[in-house]
Amino acid sequence: MQNSVMYLFVTFALFIFLTSCKSVNPYVKYNYFNGATFINDTLNISTELFGDIKYHPIKRKEIKMKIRGIKELKCKDLLVYGTTYISPYYDLLLFYNTQNKQITDSVKTTVLLKDTLKNRILIKKSLDNKNVFLYLKSVKTQKTNVPLILDAENIISNVRFDTLAKSQLTYANIFNEHKDIDNYLLVKNKFETAPIKSTDRSDWDKFQYLATVLSHDASNKELKALLDDFEVKRRAYFQPKIDSLMAIEEGITLGESAVIQKLKELSKNEQIFMLNENHWYPNHRILATKLLAPLKENGYTYLAIEALSQGQDSLLISDKNTKIEGAKNYPTKNTGYYTREPYFGNYIREALRLGYKLIGYEYEGVGDREVVQANNIKKILDNDSNAKIVVYAGLDHIYEDSSGRGRRMASYFKEFTGINPLTVDQTHLFGNAKSELALFNIDLFEGDKKLNTNVDYLLINDINSSLDAVFDEETMADFSIVEKELNTYLNEEILVSVFYKEEYAKYKSASVPILNKIINITSKQIDLRLPIGEYYLKIRDVNDNTILLKEIIVDNLQ
Incomplete structure (x- = not known):
């Protein structure tokens, strides 16, 4: 009988232990982190944590063990759980409840526990009937608990019971x-x-x-929806004009091969060729890539890119045998922000393969941006007066005369050098020209109030952003991979990134992928289309957990 009673008691205690955290705080779903800033929009609380914390999902059994014996803490009140990954190493748990027996109209902070033996601290901060509990506990042996205490005091001092952090976001x-x-x-x-x-x-x-x-996933449906919404009014405005011009046909070049050939002819006797891009459109970089070889045949040897970070141009070398430390013939994460996008990365790889000398010309935050850019491009001519330069710029910088927003880089460049560049704008004209590429002489739009006509040509770029648009058909192959790990992510989105094997082996996470693709998982199989070659395939979830990292070989035997 005693054994039966004892068994029932132990069973009941175990049941209580395992189920006491069954109820997860419903407010967890309103947590928002922006770097070190934590905001709970519904509870109107916030604080500044630290950027070296890895946050974890809340698992009842694990949390119950961590707070065992601390009567003030309940699993159902837990909002945040994380662990630091640099010293001092500790678990961080942030709780919230509204269980004050005595309501106060001023903020009150109380240290409830400071355990030097187990190196842990619990602090409570209250206002009215709201309570925030911060519990830190070392996860590694520490020589002193001072850093732990200082971190706790810092975090709790930044806890606010208002919407200030939200309003500043x-x-x-x-x-x-x-x-x-x-x-x-x-x-x-x-x-x-x-x-x-x-x-x-x-x-x-x-x-x-x-x-x-x-834009880092050029095939993304959400991106397409955003851009369609951005373009809809512009297309509606320009379409009647485009239709009327198409009927006349004069001053218009249609079709990819025809437009590229036309630009090759136009640029043959020019010293400077300027093309712009909108940073949201990967297909702008695809056209820029397709123009590299024809322009090289016309004698262009310099490629000036606005998007290159300071000092990175000297590390991008076409000669693989160069002795310059850190030199490479492909981009990395440090090359620039926009150059991390796969099609921009491919643009740089192709330029280096063809032997272009890359030059970064963006200003460094001092002086007039447009003037500095123009002068930086002029320096190429100062050192090589016969240089033929391709300039790849952002949006309005290629305007040759004053616009409503003042003078731009191309305008100053003309003044400083006396050279009239050939300028092609592929960012402002939208419409259906029944062709992937359509080139219009600027005279056709003279006086249009919706366009800045301070360029030589306007171009509609409707190239489909895919690797098939960049690589020859015979070099492309379908590739499928089946991984059981993906079953865990059914009906969830994951990020697939594909890197050149040589680049990833050397630069790891600092490499620029050839492809990014956000995929909603419906099975354990992923289908891709890639150039034949050797790669690293990396799959991550929304919390940046790596699901898979492996080498793959793409061939045409599948």
Whole structure:
């Protein structure tokens, strides 16, 4: 009988132990992290944590063990659980409840536990009936608990019971905080879940930043939807004009091969060829890549790229046998921000393969940006007066005369050098020309109030952004991979990145992929289309956990 009672008691105790954390805090889903800033939009609480914390999913059994014996802490109140990955090493648990017996109208902070033996600390901060509990506990042997205590005091001092942190959050903050993170699925999620009020201004900012992020996956359906929405009014405005011009046909060149040949002819006797891009459109980089060989045949040897970071041009060398330390014939993460996009990366690889000398000309934050850019390009001519230069710029910088927003780089360049560049704008004209590429003489749009006509040619670029548009058909192959690990992510999005084997083997996460693809998993099989070759395949989830990293060989035998 006693054994039976004891068995029932132990069983009941075990049941209580395992189920006491059954109820997960419903407010966890409203947590938002932007770097070190933590915001819970619904509870109106925030604090500044540290950027060296890896956050974990809340598992009842694990949390119960960590807070065992601390009566003030309940699993159901847990909001945040993470662990630092640099010293001091500790678990961080942040709890919230509304169980004050005595409501106060001022903020009160109380140290409930400071255990030097187990190196842990528990601090409570309260206002009205709201309580935040911060619990830190070392996970490695520490010589002193001072860093732990200082971190705890710092975090709890930044806890706020208001909406200030939320009101200060902007899409620019989010973009800059995640600019160096190459998991674009994670960054996309940060934009889509940000607790930012919708206004005309914030919506526009969100669009621009999100389109920039999503452009790293050129086939992304969300990107296409964003760009379709951006273009719809512009296409409606320009289409009647395009239709009327198509009927006349004069001053228009249609078709990919015809447009490329036309630009080759136009640039033959020019010293400077300027082409622009919109940073949201990977297909702009595909056209730029297709023009490299024809322009090289015309004697162009320099490629000046706005998007190159300071000092990176000297490390991008076409000669594989160069002795310059750090030199390479392909881009890396440090080459620039926009150059991390796969099609921009391929643009740089192809330019170096063809023997172009790459020059970065962006200004460094001092002086007038347009003037500095123009002078930096002029320096190429100062050193090589006969140089033929391809300039690849962003948006309006190729305007040759003053626009409504003042003078641009090309305008100053003409003044400083006396050279009239050939300028082609592929960023502002939208419409259906029944062709992937359509080139229009600028005279056809003279006086149009919706266009800046301070360029030589306008171009509609409707090239489909795919590797098939870049590589020859005989070098492409279908590739499928079946991985059981993907079963865990059914109906969830994952990020697939493909890197050249040689590049990833040397630079790892600093490599620029040949392909990024956000995929909604419906089976354990992934289908890709890639150039024949050897690669590293990397698959990550929305929390930047690596699901798979392996070498693959793509051939035409599958």
